[in-house]
Amino acid sequence: MKKITLYILSTALLLGLIACSNESVQSSKNEEKIVKKDDVREIVWNQLSSEQKEWINGTWEDGKFSKITLTENMMIQVDDKSYEGKEVYLIDFPTKSKFIPNNMIVYADVNTFNYIGNGLVD
Known part of the structure; x- marks a missing residue:
C-alpha cells in the first residue's frame, strides 16, 4: 500500500513539474515576440x-x-x-x-x- 501511494504521489509531482516547465517556456516565447514587435x-x-x-x-x-x-x-x-x-x-x-x-x-x-x-x- 505504501508503494502505491508513493508511486501515485511521485507521478503527480512529476507531472506538476513538467506542466510548470512547459508554461515558463511558452511565456518566454510570448515575451520574446512582444519584444521583437516593439523593436x-x-x-x-x-x-x-x-x-x-x-x-x-x-x-x-x-x-x-x-x-x-x-x-x-x-x-x-x-x-x-x-x-x-x-x-x-x-x-x-x-x-x-x-x-x-x-x-x-x-x-x-x-x-x-x-x-x-x-x-x-x-
Missing part, C-alpha cells in the same frame, strides 16, 4: 543605408510604425513585387527637410522585419 523600428533602422540614416531627423525611436496592405500604387520604389496585396509594416521616419514632405516611409516584412523598400510621400 521593429530598430531592426529596420539597422538595415538602412548610412545615407538614409543621415537624412532622418533623430534615431529609430522617432519612427512610427503601423501595418498596411501594399497596393500596386504604393510599390513604385519596391523591387519585390510579390508583396503586392500583402500586409507589411510601414515605418514613418521624420526627415531633416524643411519642406513638405518632411518624412520618409519604409516598408518591412511583418514576419522577418526585412527591409522591403521605400514608400512614396506626399
Whole structure:
C-alpha cells in the first residue's frame, strides 16, 4: 500500500513539474515576440543605408510604425513585387527637410522585419 501511494504521489509531482516547465517556456516565447514587435523600428533602422540614416531627423525611436496592405500604387520604389496585396509594416521616419514632405516611409516584412523598400510621400 505504501508503494502505491508513493508511486501515485511521485507521478503527480512529476507531472506538476513538467506542466510548470512547459508554461515558463511558452511565456518566454510570448515575451520574446512582444519584444521583437516593439523593436521593429530598430531592426529596420539597422538595415538602412548610412545615407538614409543621415537624412532622418533623430534615431529609430522617432519612427512610427503601423501595418498596411501594399497596393500596386504604393510599390513604385519596391523591387519585390510579390508583396503586392500583402500586409507589411510601414515605418514613418521624420526627415531633416524643411519642406513638405518632411518624412520618409519604409516598408518591412511583418514576419522577418526585412527591409522591403521605400514608400512614396506626399
